[in-house]
Amino acid sequence: MLLDEFEAVPAVIEPSHASDAIAGIGEICDTLIFSFNGEIVNRVKWMRDVYEGGYIKSLNGKHPWYILENEGQKLAVTLAPIGAPMAVGQLEELKVMGFKNFIVLGSCGVLDKSIEADKIILPSSALRDEGTSYHYAPASDEMAYDEHLLSTMETAFEKAGIEHIRTKTWTTDAFFRETADKVKRRLAAGATVVDMEASAIMAWAQFRQATVYQFFYTADYVDHHKNEWDTRHEERTSDVMTFFDVALAIAREVGKGKEC
Template sequence: MLLDEFENVPAVIEPLGHGMVEEFGICDTMIFSFNGGIVDRVRQIPGVRLGGYLKSLNGLHPWYILENDGLEVAVMLATIGAPMAVGHLEELKSSGFKNFVVLGSCGVLDKSIAADKIILPSSALRDEGTSYHYTPASDEISYDHELLLTMERALDAAGIEHIRAKTWTTDAFYRETPDKVKRRLAAGARVVDMEASAIMAWAQFRSAKVYQFFYTADYVDHHKNEWDARHGERTADCMSFFEVALAIVKGL
């Protein structure tokens, strides 16, 4: 099969610039947020400045530099979907960023997990295509244990409640059928997302330091065969999740 063709050799196109990056400011750590509201709020903070941008056919993808408690950190909107997210991470790492704190929402498969809870993805079922180009084919991939412990220590020190969970990473959120949900639950997944397994594979392939967490959002109800957006339960301000990211940054 095509997805069995992992090759640990240089590619024709490597992330070495190619005019895809304009850099005005680089720092050690990038907060890569799938929540656009967070990035909008951060860029309005006094003193925040443009750090640079990536270029693609979609246009410009800027990042901003924020100083917090004496630390400089970059903040950028992550594009949804594994191929583009990993492509941007490739270019950002080649530009000089060393640490990536990645955050975004996830759906829950296990209804006992309430909305707005912090999840550390300990492993992921690989139901997407990107990861198979960064590591040999397998049903799932585990998060780097030391990086996971680093996140846990930082969140514990900040008094932030969190749990570990296996995630189901899928490219096709409109194809989460009831039977697939049951099978993923049987395989141990408690949440669902669109990028984690690919980001884990990329991080391992490139020896990148990635610290990824989710906050829980919707519920994929396979019992009633319906989607529960849980709008009434999701009461946390998005910047509370940014504070979680900053707690991880401070713990690095």
């Protein structure tokens, strides 16, 4: 089976090879906020005293990050590409460039209707229904984040008074193939939300010994009872910068007083 071919050896192309083309391009901070929400990044870059710190490149063009200062701590913020292969690919290059702490945020779908829209989700583990993770870890049904890092996030949430739900997520490459029966099976396996990158990022973090703090905020509902999709647009009333504030709370906890 192709998915059983994980090898813990150097690859023909390593992230360090890519660094030869981007070395010296950019100001590096200890902590990078990796946001799947483009509106958050667009609003951050127009904040007072925020400036472009650098960029990485792909065939799609430049992928910049922006530097801001929050309570004496400089942070970088960049747009994360949707989908496990590109997200992990960019994290590979950003880590080689020198970023140490990665705070990852984005929306997720809901499989359990009791979870309301705009709730903060801490994905402690993930079902591996994507392809990228199998190149970073041996085949298995699930991946998980390091418990110490999860506890650090929960400490940040408690200090900031941020309510959250710790749960398992279902990471899938094919959001147009979330059938009713699949949803039922994923619920039976303990997953209450669905996303497209978490299990791959978990596997990458373990393989590269990277420090990753990831959270979601809930969006649509995949209704397996009626076999329909509820976008829940009217229920999603929170300003997206509310979720950026959650990322800042985590940044304060993991990088107190550290600057670029």
